[in-house]
Amino acid sequence: MEHCNARRNFLRTAGTAGLLTLPIGRAISGVSLLAAIDIDPEAARIIGRSFLEAYPEEWNTRRLLTSVAHVDAFNVNVLIQRDFAAGRTVSVDGWVLSQTEARLCAAAMGRGHRREINP
Amino acid sequence: MIIDSHDLPNGHRIEADLVIVGTGPAGVTIANEFAGSGTRVAVLEAGGLVPTEESMDVYRADNVGWPGSNPAGVRARYLGGTSNLWTGHCRPLERVDMEERPGIPHGGWPITLEELDPFYARAHAVCQLGPYDFDVNSWTQRSGLEPLDLDPALIETKLSQQSNPTRFGAVYRPMLESAPNIEVYLNANVLELDSTGDGAHVNAARIATYQGTELSATADTFVLACGGMENPRLLLNSNNLANGNDMVGRFFAGHFYTASCSLLLGRNEIAPPLYLLPAVPAEKLGIPDPAPVRLRGYFCLPEGLMREEQLVNMNVEIYPIDPWADNGKARQSWDLVREQPSAFLGVEILPRHLRRVLRDLWRLPGHDDPVEDFGHDVARQPNTTGMYALQTYVEQLPNPQSRIRLGRSRDAFGKRRLQVDLQFSGAEAASLRRLYEILASAFGKANFGRVRVELPRDAVQIRGGGATHHHSSTRMHEDPRLGVVNRDCRCHEVSNLYIAGSSVFTRAGVWNPTLTIVALALRLSDHLREYFDGTLQRAA
Numbered sequence: 001m002e003h004c005n006a007r008r009n010f011l012r013t014a015g016t017a018g019l020l021t022l023p024i025g026r027a028i029s030g031v032s033l034l035a036a037i038d039i040d041p042e043a044a045r046i047i048g049r050s051f052l053e054a055y056p057e058e059w060n061t062r063r064l065l066t067s068v069a070h071v072d073a074f075n076v077n078v079l080i081q082r083d084f085a086a087g088r089t090v091s092v093d094g095w096v097l098s099q100t101e102a103r104l105c106a107a108a109m110g111r112g113h114r115r116e117i118n119p
Numbered sequence: 120m121i122i123d124s125h126d127l128p129n130g131h132r133i134e135a136d137l138v139i140v141g142t143g144p145a146g147v148t149i150a151n152e153f154a155g156s157g158t159r160v161a162v163l164e165a166g167g168l169v170p171t172e173e174s175m176d177v178y179r180a181d182n183v184g185w186p187g188s189n190p191a192g193v194r195a196r197y198l199g200g201t202s203n204l205w206t207g208h209c210r211p212l213e214r215v216d217m218e219e220r221p222g223i224p225h226g227g228w229p230i231t232l233e234e235l236d237p238f239y240a241r242a243h244a245v246c247q248l249g250p251y252d253f254d255v256n257s258w259t260q261r262s263g264l265e266p267l268d269l270d271p272a273l274i275e276t277k278l279s280q281q282s283n284p285t286r287f288g289a290v291y292r293p294m295l296e297s298a299p300n301i302e303v304y305l306n307a308n309v310l311e312l313d314s315t316g317d318g319a320h321v322n323a324a325r326i327a328t329y330q331g332t333e334l335s336a337t338a339d340t341f342v343l344a345c346g347g348m349e350n351p352r353l354l355l356n357s358n359n360l361a362n363g364n365d366m367v368g369r370f371f372a373g374h375f376y377t378a379s380c381s382l383l384l385g386r387n388e389i390a391p392p393l394y395l396l397p398a399v400p401a402e403k404l405g406i407p408d409p410a411p412v413r414l415r416g417y418f419c420l421p422e423g424l425m426r427e428e429q430l431v432n433m434n435v436e437i438y439p440i441d442p443w444a445d446n447g448k449a450r451q452s453w454d455l456v457r458e459q460p461s462a463f464l465g466v467e468i469l470p471r472h473l474r475r476v477l478r479d480l481w482r483l484p485g486h487d488d489p490v491e492d493f494g495h496d497v498a499r500q501p502n503t504t505g506m507y508a509l510q511t512y513v514e515q516l517p518n519p520q521s522r523i524r525l526g527r528s529r530d531a532f533g534k535r536r537l538q539v540d541l542q543f544s545g546a547e548a549a550s551l552r553r554l555y556e557i558l559a560s561a562f563g564k565a566n567f568g569r570v571r572v573e574l575p576r577d578a579v580q581i582r583g584g585g586a587t588h589h590h591s592s593t594r595m596h597e598d599p600r601l602g603v604v605n606r607d608c609r610c611h612e613v614s615n616l617y618i619a620g621s622s623v624f625t626r627a628g629v630w631n632p633t634l635t636i637v638a639l640a641l642r643l644s645d646h647l648r649e650y651f652d653g654t655l656q657r658a659a
Contacts, residue, residue, distance in 0.1 A: 077566065084563030085270075094571045096559035 039105065048106035050092045058106060068103050076100070121296050123167070124307040124328045133304065133336040135161035136651060138324060139344055140309050140353070143200025144633055145619035145640040146344035147287040147295070148245055152644035154298035158651045161336055162295070163307040163326065165345070166197030168288075173329050173531065177308070180348070181526045184540035185586065188373065193587045194346060198305065199288020201346060202633070207284030208415065209248055209634040210277070211239045215422040215432060216514075216628030222429025222546070225370070225517040228625040229597045229606040238638035245637050246282045247290070249404060249412030253278050258414060261403055264393040266416060273561040275421045277434065279630065281396065281413035307334065310532055312341065312357040314613065321360075321616050327532050340647065344619040344640070347371075347589030348523060348537060351622060354593070354603075355525050356534050361610040364600050367593060368523040372515040373541060373586030374629065377574075380509040380555045382437065384568040390507060391416070394437050418509075420554060430550040431514040432629040435558065440506040505568070509558070513551055514629045515586075516544050523592055541586060548574070588632050590621035608643045614657065619643055 039047070052059050071079055083089065083098035090102045137153065139146045142164040153160045166174040174197060180190035195203040212232060219227025240251045252258070255266050255276050266276035295303045304326075311325045313335075321341045326334040343350045351368040354360045361367060384390065398411035417434040425432060515521070526538035552574055559570040596602025599611035604623050610616045619640050621632045649655035 081564055081566060084560050087560065089559065089563070091572070094573055096556075096563070096570050096572060098563060 039101070041108065044105040044108045047092055047097070047102065048109040051090060051097075051102040051106050054092060055090060055102075058103065064103060064107055068100065068107050071100060071104065076104070120301070121292075121303045121305065124304045124326070124332065124334060125330050127304075127328075127332060127334060129332050129334075131332075131334045133161050133163075133302070133326075133334060135159045135302070135336065135338045137161070137340050137342065137647065138163065138336050138338040139342045140324065141165075141200060141343070141345035141349070141620070142198050142288060142295075142303065143344060143346060143620065144202050144205075144246075144285075144287050144636050146200070146342070147202075147291045148242075148637050148640035149342060149344065149619060149644045149647070150298075150301055150303075151245070151291055151294055152641065152648065154294050154301060156300060156648070156651075158300060158648075160298075160301045161338065162301065162303040163309055163324065163336060164198055164303060164305050165308045166195075167305045168198050170195060170197045170203075171329075174306075177530045177532070178348075179530070180523075180537035180539050181528065182539045182541075184521070184542050187375070188539055188541040188586045190348065190537065190539045193589075194348070197288070198292070198303075199286050202285060202287040205282070205284045205286075205633060206631070207282035207413075208279045208631040209243075209246055209282055210253060210279040210630040211235070211638070212628045212630065212635055213422060213432070215425050216626055220426055220429075223431070223516060223626070225519070225601060226626050229595060235635075235638055235642070238641045239634065241641050242634050242637040245285070245641070246634060247285045247410075248280045248282055248634075249399070253280070255416075258399070262397070262399040262414070264397055264399070264414070264416075265391060266393055267391055267418075267565065267567060269418075269561045269565050269567075271421065272424070273421075273557050273564075274418050276393070276416050277419045279415050279417065281415060282633075283410070304334075304336075307336075308532060309336075309345075309353060310356070310534055312353065312360055312616070314357070314360055318358070318360055318363075318612060320614050329531075340615050340617065340650070342617045342619055342643070342647075343593075347592055347621045348539075350618055350620060351523055351592040351603075352525070352537050361593075361603055361612045361616065363612050366599070366601070366603050369519045369521075369592070370517050370594050371521050371523045371539070371541060371592040372517065372590055372627065374588040374627065375513045375515065375543070375547065375586055376510060377513070377551070378438075378508040378510045379551070379572065379574040380435075380511065380558070381440070381571050381573070382507040382509055382562065382568050383571070384505040384507070390437050390439075394418075395439075418558060420557065424557075428553065430553060431516060431547055433511055433513050433550060433554050434629050435509050435511045435554070437507040438510055440508050509555075509570070511551065511554070512629050513547050514627065516546055517591065517626055518542055518544055588621065588627065590624040590627045590632060593618050593622040595623045595625050607646050608639065609657075617643060617647070 058064060079100045080098040083100050088099040089096050090099055092102060136159045139149055139160065139162045142162060146162060150160055150162050178191045178194055178196055182188050182190055193204065195201050214232050217228040217232055243251045255278055258278060259265055295301060306328045307326045309324045310327055312321045313323045313325060314321050322337065324336040324341065326336060343353060345353065354362060354367045393416040396413055396415045398413050400411050404412060415436060417436050419434050420430060521540065521542040523537050523539050525535040528536045530536055555572045555574065562568055562570055593603035595604050595606060595608065597605060604610055604618050608617050608619060608623055610618065621636055623639065624632065650657055
């Protein structure tokens with residue numbers, strides 16, 4: 001069903017009554033992992049920041065990058081769905097996200113941004 | 120015949136075989152079952168044909184329990200009772216709501232779902248519903264409306280049907296006026312039931328009008344049908360009638376609703392129409408009634424999971440959160456306010472309805488059928504935010520400490536008002552949190568948006584929302600130490616006094632109680648008819 005193929009542009013512009021506290025951006029185009037899961041880079045940066053603040057044990061750069069090294073644009077959605085099925089979820093500002101998508105956002109932040117959180 | 124008690128002389132005595140106190144869904148259903156029979160029925164309604172301030176004032180109560188409780192705001196005191204404020208949602212109880220099960224102490228009904236089933240089928244006609252069928256697959260075949268494809272081990276779609284809704288006072292008024300054996304007395308406030316010295320038999324109902332006239336009603340049998348709060352109040356104000364075990368008013372419960380969870384879908388994607396109150400045209404159903412059948416899909420826990428994890432029953436409905444979309448409530452509010460402006464007299468929810476109307480005023484013209492528009496209009500247009508509120512109704516655990524009792528203040532008739540002490544245990548919030556975890560997992564697994572939970576991890580109380588559907592305050596139980604009425608809805612301690620309505624629910628599950636109120640009223644009517652026919656002997 002069409003509605004089952006919801007793109008995960010869940011941090012897109014939504015200035016509705018202040019309901020979203022996570023920041024908003026427009027979904028990016030182009031081929032990338034974030035595009036595959038429909039999260040724009042600005043949103044990803046803020047998800048990543050919130051995620052690392054909530055889960056400081058995930059901050060280790062090498063481990064973080066290793067954890068998402070096997071993820072590619074072809075399997076990312078499957079991995080995310082498997083996360084949900086297995087209960088591998090994280091809570092970021094109340095949003096229940098898969099561990100994989102949260103780590104992808106953190107990994108996509110860039111070293112500089114990560115250092116800001118935990119230099 | 121409908122009689123205004125103000126026209127009766129002081130001291131007038133009403134004589135009948137059966138006295139019914141209250142004209143809500145329970146009282147009217149029982150009266151309807153006796154229409155045209157050889158039984159003389161007197162129906163006593165405290166209000167008139169429309170609500171008045173002096174009538175509504177009697178409902179005021181002191182709230183000393185959960186602050187979200189709103190004792191006066193969700194009841195109506197005139198012909199038709201609270202059906203005048205009913206939204207119309209109908210679904211029977213579920214097996215898991217009636218059984219005694221771990222984690223739900225005091226939860227088992229003395230009757231089974233199978234015993235209620237034939238009465239539910241009859242109740243459908245009384246409530247002007249579509250076919251007695253709540254099976255999702257069969258409705259999908261009829262209507263083409265598909266449920267969301269979620270893991271059935273986690274989340275199940277359940278359906279309710281929406282009554283028009285039936286305003287029992289208006290719909291059944293012709294019957295009440297024309298039945299030769301029925302007399303309805305308006306403005307007849309029953310202040311007290313006079314009983315024999317041992318409280319084992321009711322002799323008469325003492326009645327007063329707003330103009331100070333005092334009346335009485337005598338009968339062989341009395342039925343209290345004045346609601347989940349007034350039934351116990353009348354017993355307590357009648358010298359603690361039927362309360363030898365201090366059970367009247369205990370286990371008082373309501374349904375809590377909260378929207379501490381939201382769902383965000385992808386751009387241009389919409390929730391399946393099944394969950395947005397669609398109307399299924401009668402021609403698709405092959406039924407003669409031209410009125411469409413309105414459905415609503417809910418996200419619910421499977422019964423097996425509720426038993427396994429000892430969770431209370433809950434249901435989740437979705438509402439679009441979109442400032443530019445009419446979410447249907449504006450139209451519903453407009454119709455309610457327009458049809459019965461006086462219904463809101465003294466009711467605190469009027470400003471909320473007016474706000475909805477003002478907000479979506481520009482959308483009101485051109486919508487002939489608000490409910491149908493709601494389902495299709497909203498479902499077909501892209502939701503510009505993709506945000507949906509996951510409004511959740513939560514069952515309250517049976518709790519003897521949650522109760523109503525008489526307070527110190529008195530109403531205009533000098534009778535003591537209620538003191539409401541609604542309490543819940545904390546297990547409800549734990550169940551709610553678990554439900555949201557499961558929902559997030561099921562939606563994520565199906566790649567259906569993402570869920571945000573706004574319920575604090577340490578929450579022991581449910582925030583926001585309110586409590587409606589008052590029930591269980593004179594509950595049914597075979598053991599007089601745990602309930603006020605037996606399986607026949609007769610008071611354990613009073614041989615000729617029956618109770619109808621949600622106050623007899625042993626437990627209410629999570630669904631709107633009206634269909635079950637009507638089913639139980641039909642069951643009680645059959646019982647009473649057998650008695651008046653002489654085929655049933657009543658134990659002393």
